Amino acid sequence: MNRFQRVAVNRTGRDLAVGDIHGHFQRLQACLEQIEFDPQVDRLFSVGDLVDRGPYSEQALEWLGQPWFHAVQGNHEALAVTYLHGGRLDLDMYRAAGGGWFLDLASAEQLRFVEIFSTLPVGMEVATANGLVGLLHADSPFADWSTLRASLEDDDDDEVREICQWSRRRLREGDTHAVAGLHALLVGHTPVLQVKQLGNVWHLDTGGWSSGHFSLLDINRLAVVSPLPDE
Numbered sequence: 001m002n003r004f005q006r007v008a009v010n011r012t013g014r015d016l017a018v019g020d021i022h023g024h025f026q027r028l029q030a031c032l033e034q035i036e037f038d039p040q041v042d043r044l045f046s047v048g049d050l051v052d053r054g055p056y057s058e059q060a061l062e063w064l065g066q067p068w069f070h071a072v073q074g075n076h077e078a079l080a081v082t083y084l085h086g087g088r089l090d091l092d093m094y095r096a097a098g099g100g101w102f103l104d105l106a107s108a109e110q111l112r113f114v115e116i117f118s119t120l121p122v123g124m125e126v127a128t129a130n131g132l133v134g135l136l137h138a139d140s141p142f143a144d145w146s147t148l149r150a151s152l153e154d155d156d157d158d159e160v161r162e163i164c165q166w167s168r169r170r171l172r173e174g175d176t177h178a179v180a181g182l183h184a185l186l187v188g189h190t191p192v193l194q195v196k197q198l199g200n201v202w203h204l205d206t207g208g209w210s211s212g213h214f215s216l217l218d219i220n221r222l223a224v225v226s227p228l229p230d231e
Helices: 025-034 057-064 075-085 091-103 107-117 145-154 158-166 169-173
Strands: 004-007 015-018 043-046 069-071 123-128 131-135 184-187 196-198 201-203
Touching: 004 145, 025 057, 057 069, 057 091, 057 107, 075 091, 075 107, 075 158, 123 145, 145 158, 169 196
Parallel strands: 004 123, 015 043, 043 069, 131 184, 184 201
Antiparallel strands: 123 131, 196 201
């Protein structure tokens, strides 16, 4: 698979990003309608974890088939790939983390999802008028974006992918060091009450799949455009 994807600038509409979805596509759709998302010109970027936990995980393939929707591979998509490809996996943990819907599918259906999940890049960069905006699920293992880009394009390093998809270090330590070479890096993975910025890293998982709300970030202006729950 191509583990890194470059996306050209959008010259006709808005580019928005959202945190973890976890099978709550209907909630997300309602949020998009509130801000008058126009799929003819606007684009939506996901930092991964489209599936598990929520009731509509099977809609992930429908969304991934839309030309306006772009996603990196989260750790939950990676879990499905690992399961089908025979890698090391704690099945009890996977089911407890919401993977039961996938484990209970017929093998042919599992393959249909994994074929698509396997094509999702680990890292992505989007050109904007203000510079490059990167997307990962969790965090960058390198202080310079060009180093990560080269690693994902040229190598298949398990340790690099693990940090990209699983790390919570930055939030845990409150690390405000910027990732060089980017206007901003957008991540999810760890729920926060509100969108949180550490250096130039923006944490977007505000629990729209749980008891929180989805936060849509305009990646050109780096401004949250989705209404808060009490609005």
